[in-house]
Amino acid sequence: MKISTSAIITDRMQYNHMTPEDVAKRCGISRASFFKYKKQPEKMTVETAKRMSEVLGCSIMYLIEGVELNEGRKR
Numbered sequence: 257m258k259i260s261t262s263a264i265i266t267d268r269m270q271y272n273h274m275t276p277e278d279v280a281k282r283c284g285i286s287r288a289s290f291f292k293y294k295k296q297p298e299k300m301t302v303e304t305a306k307r308m309s310e311v312l313g314c315s316i317m318y319l320i321e322g323v324e325l326n327e328g329r330k331r
Contacts, residue, residue, distance in 0.1 A: 265279075265308075
């Protein structure tokens with residue numbers, strides 16, 4: 257089951273003890289833009305998604321798709 261981007265952002269913020277303001281500032285976006293992207297991740301540019309994934313400490317694929325890069329691969 258796919259996890260929503262909003263849930264991933266919330267989870268990663270809690271894990272990293274960050275507020276929306278912390279994430280927005282470190283991503284170089286406004287607080288309003290942060291909430292817009294959290295609600296509508298398809299509005300994010302690739303660069304913003306990349307910065308947000310770095311700030312939150314996860315892969316861009318996990319942030320957007322809810323899938324880890326190695327998930328589903330056979331060893």
